[in-house]
Amino acid sequence: MNKILITGGAGYIGSHTAVELVKAGLEPIILDDFSNSQKSVLGSLEEIIGKPVICFEGDCNDKDILEEIYSQHKFVGVIHFAAFKAVGESTSEPLKYYRNNVGSLVVLLGFMQEKGIKNIVFSSSCTVYGQPDKLPVTESTPRKDAESPYGNTKKICEDILVDFVKSKAGVKVVSLRYFNPVGAHPSGKIGELPNGTPNNLVPFVTQTAAGIREKITVFGDDYDTIDGSCIRDFIHVMDLADAHVKALGYLDKQEDNFYDVFNVGTGNGNSVLEIIKTFEKVNRIKLNYSIGPRRDGDVVKIWADTTKINTVLGWTPQYSLEDSLRDSWNWEKGLSH
Numbered sequence: 001m002n003k004i005l006i007t008g009g010a011g012y013i014g015s016h017t018a019v020e021l022v023k024a025g026l027e028p029i030i031l032d033d034f035s036n037s038q039k040s041v042l043g044s045l046e047e048i049i050g051k052p053v054i055c056f057e058g059d060c061n062d063k064d065i066l067e068e069i070y071s072q073h074k075f076v077g078v079i080h081f082a083a084f085k086a087v088g089e090s091t092s093e094p095l096k097y098y099r100n101n102v103g104s105l106v107v108l109l110g111f112m113q114e115k116g117i118k119n120i121v122f123s124s125s126c127t128v129y130g131q132p133d134k135l136p137v138t139e140s141t142p143r144k145d146a147e148s149p150y151g152n153t154k155k156i157c158e159d160i161l162v163d164f165v166k167s168k169a170g171v172k173v174v175s176l177r178y179f180n181p182v183g184a185h186p187s188g189k190i191g192e193l194p195n196g197t198p199n200n201l202v203p204f205v206t207q208t209a210a211g212i213r214e215k216i217t218v219f220g221d222d223y224d225t226i227d228g229s230c231i232r233d234f235i236h237v238m239d240l241a242d243a244h245v246k247a248l249g250y251l252d253k254q255e256d257n258f259y260d261v262f263n264v265g266t267g268n269g270n271s272v273l274e275i276i277k278t279f280e281k282v283n284r285i286k287l288n289y290s291i292g293p294r295r296d297g298d299v300v301k302i303w304a305d306t307t308k309i310n311t312v313l314g315w316t317p318q319y320s321l322e323d324s325l326r327d328s329w330n331w332e333k334g335l336s337h
């Protein structure tokens with residue numbers, strides 16, 4: 001059974017991808033430093049998958065841990081999730097983000113070249129587009145100056161991957177530009193585990209519904225959108241996980257020194273207020289929210305053109321926005337805060 005190293009594999013998207021890899025007949029090997037994930041995820045994964053998932057604790061910047069893993073598990077591909085992702089924190093602590101997000105990729109690529117490991121799927125983000133001039137965004141939409149050091153690390157990592165492929169190092173790369181990941185595994189056994197106060201909208205919504213947060217603040221309702229609140233493309237984490245499996249299969253068919261990039265979104269935009277209203281409807285819950293000031297750095301509206309991933313990878317989203325908001329609430333309800 002082919003083994004795939006998942007860096008950050010105990011995290012939100014990584015754990016859901018581990019489930020989908022097993023379903024596809026692959027064996028995930030997790031490397032995680034647990035800086036933004038919990039070890040309890042491993043037991044939950046075992047419950048879902050029906051067998052233990054192999055996990056090593058460590059930092060992707062540490063070549064020794066990669067050597068240790070490879071000495072025991074000759075993985076043939078990598079999915080690189082491990083990165084810090086708090087937009088605000090990246091502004092106050094940029095070096096922490098450059099060291100971790102960019103440094104770990106450089107170490108990982110050097111290791112892959114040394115061992116002749118070819119395939120890597122990289123976790124990128126729609127944040128590289130900034131505020132697009134035209135919507136929906138396609139992969140050829142020009143990238144813009146990042147709104148944050150976090151966003152900049154994603155752009156820099158994409159550039160590193162392109163240059164490394166051009167150097168004829170032999171690797172084959174897909175960058176997946178995620179839109180807004182939401183939802184949880186339908187079993188309710190794994191989901192998003194934000195550290196401290198959630199930065200992102202949906203975990204804040206579910207924690208408000210659970211009474212952990214007093215209310216949601218909608219960061220601005222005076223934008224040029226259907227209801228004045230920002231618009232995003234909210235994609236179910238299970239659909240996102242499936243896109244990684246399909247990306248690996250796609251890489252298997254390519255020649256060495258290959259690079260491609262795909263948007264991973266639903267292709268639909270929904271506003272912040274629509275998320276709140278849909279959550280209330282789907283879960284029959286009244287949410288306490290108020291309108292607050294705009295949040296610095298927020299893009300007003302962005303959603304994906306998914307033609308390329310639909311046609312080239314044969315991937316289409318299987319879950320609806322209602323599924324995402326139902327599954328995220330189902331997960332939150334099961335958390336013993």
Ligand code: WQD
Nearest residue numbers: 085125127199200201202204217218219230232272295298
């Ligand atoms: C979505 C919308 C907020 C919280 C970022 C990164 C992206 C990805 C996901 C990491 C915005 C509004 C939010 C709240 C609100 N990275 N909002 N009240 O900023 O689109 O994307 O996180 O996973 O790369 O850029 O996601 O969920 O923070 O915000 O009104 O309490 O919800 O203003 O319009 P964002 P988000």
